[in-house]
Amino acid sequence: MATLRALPSVHQVLEHKDVQGLVAVHGRALVLFAVQRALDEERTNGAIADPAARVARVETIVRELRAPRLRPVINATGVVLHTNLGRAPLAAAAAEAAAAIAGRYSTLEFDPRIGRRGRRHDLVADSLRHLTGAEAAAVVNNCAAAVLLMLTALAKGKEVIVGRGELVEIGGGFRMPDVMRLSGARLVEVGTTNRTRPEDYAAAITPKTVAILKVHASNFQVVGFTESVELEALARVARQHSVLLLHDLGSGSLLDSAAYGLAAEPRIQDSLRAGTDLLACSADKLLGGPQAGLLLGRTELVDKVMKHPLARAVRIDKLTLAALSATLDLYLTQSVAELPIWNMLGASADAIAARARTWQRRLVERGIEVEVVPAESTVGGGSLPGERLPTSAVAITPRSGHAADLLRRLREHEPPVIGRIERERVLLDPRTVLPDEDDALLDAVAAAHA
Template sequence: MAQLRDLPSVHELLEDPRGRLLAAEHGRPLVLFAVQRALERERQEGMVAESGRRWADVEDQIQALRRPRLRPVINATGVILHTNLGRAPLSPEAAAAVARVATRYSNLELDLRTGKRGTRHDLVSDLLCHLTGAESAAVVNNCAAATLLMLAALAKGKEVVVSRGELVEIGGAFRMPDVMRLSGARMVEVGTTNRTRVEDYQAAITPRTAAILKVHASNFKVVGFTESPQLPALASLAHAHGLLLLEDLGSGALLDTGEAGLASEPTIQQSLEAGVDLVACSGDKLLGGPQAGLLLGKTSLVAQALRHPLARAVRVDKMTLAALAATLDLYLRQAPTPVPVWEMLRSTPADLAARARQLAERLVAAGVPAETRESTSTAGGGSLPGEQLPTTVVAIIATRLTPARLIDRLRAQDPPVIARIEADRAVLDPRTILPDEDEPLLRAVIAAVR
């Protein structure tokens, strides 16, 4: 039996033909690290490994460090704006726009007409203003940042009146009262959880009040005995007292969701037309673009926000702006193939049923028992809470695996498939499976079941 004194030296392994091949592919420093780890493991175990096993260990160490962490996955959950899966998938046009600027210099902050320094917000502000009717617009890294910047720039040290029913919490335990506190504004709660009237806002106004804040309940519903004033009434109240009406709109829709047979989600245009002075919303929810926060409204207020020191801390990069501009261009020209989020929202039950049947038939032909069932999808991502979209799912009948175990095995495939469990079956919802993902999906399911 080999003794620890028989362990080869690090130098010997690096000079071994296999070591040289690995160094050529992965770089000598990384191979050196992996060899040292492999030898240290043998010392700790008190056992000299067979050469083949040692080299397998070295390669495992290398692959553990080199494997991609951020990977494409197939979303078969039926949740369109799945926060854990990156929310809105970009359109091909937006992805191409990112690729064009990612590896090259760009005019990010250069005015090509004058040769002088420009502002990155100008790259998209005219598009946003044209589509929404806003006087001016700016882009930051998410909606929470947009709301924080808005409050810090316009209401720090002053009172902001908000309904108790709108003190929302979004993902990751991020709460509106926390945003208000961090901005330096003093939150004044009015009304009750389910009923707030214009008179409640009016009674809370003092000489220290700077603004009324409206927060769209984008990730929950309050139903039953409820009341909430409409935006025009709040705008009239705010402006009569020389105050600002600010809004955290959340999902940032540009199109009427009612046209897709869903409940109407308020649009950016509607908020601005109703008299809101400055709107904050997301770019990666119902707008269907990259992660971004939009500020839209009066020119003087947008300029004031951009002068605040926080604006630099939350600014976006050239790739976000490229993707956002390309996404907005699809709305501008009313492209026949819209952003993927809207394709998914508008998918008809008949089309989804046909696609589910085709997937199920191909699985059965490959020896994987499967059937179709009627079910529902959701918008997700803090949009259209409670709305159920009719769909047809593919239920996989894996007799040797529990649904939970099958879900795990699907997630371990390449690419990973993220599915859900429904009625004691692992199911695949075609609504969120992209058009070019059928083949890799089928291969992954067959491999997971077998």
């Protein structure tokens, strides 16, 4: 206790010349908080720090509070649509569009042509209709919200039929039965986990049925003795019984993935042509845009959904709209080469191998021995499950310690480099590293390997 009596007051610490320097940079209120916390720590520990150590601790507290938690990383995992790392990196045009709108007033809900209030989702509706063939289009803040809104507005208190093999759970514990329950719709399961036929849906329709819901199995595969119902067949069943056909499409591609050497992923326009009345999909997966949920289909259904009170709770913001509009413009002008994810997915094995060898040569010049090894990239993000893309990765064996220690040091670098471990080696996949990130990645490897 006698020792603690020597603890300086908050005022005394604030008057220290180095602490005053912190106040000049960070403001008095924040430094005051840091001083109080530092003194509380000394009091709790029962030991008084020397003045230099105390000032250092105050500065650390301030910098930890001010350090942005959301910051850029270098994705060297080989997972193109890495959900934990923000899924699709935006095209430069999309990022610039969002930045241009961020610090200004905008036409978010104002139509200057008529001088009256407009609807924010109309800002991208024309582009979406042109690209997909939909009668009408709207946008909300993500695909899960689009599905919830669609079911709440169209099916509350009524029956919706879903194939048992499509009762999916995606990342974050998002389960289709839970969403159905939250919307107020009554789930009717048909078929079995691995086999469902058109007659299963037809037999389940009652006077209380309002819709059939098709859910794309975006993050898993069922293989072997399987059978599912294609959209065209479901559309026929829906028309025969005067119920709606709704589609949770998931990743929402506009391009033919097969043209990139990938498995076929259902496209938005294909779903609508097959007879879907209303579909929901993501904008930040294979579309390559910002996080958003698209709703596309018949005009009366889109209008009904967007007039529901829940629509306001899940509405899209101006920055996302700006980025989405610019992304769609790249499709309108057939400039998809500017979309980073499609460049990554379409990169040739030879080009990736050449880049990996360049990394290897530059690291060897710094005295760091690494190997170039064959590996596999994945699409990720609940898109094209099971798809593997041949790649070449730089494999780093730690000089000492374990691969997990090296991977941690890479994560702690600024910017953090995120890789993966295979066979006690850290693998860095060039496929998902953006073109202007090579120098930063190699600097991180050198620092982590030192």
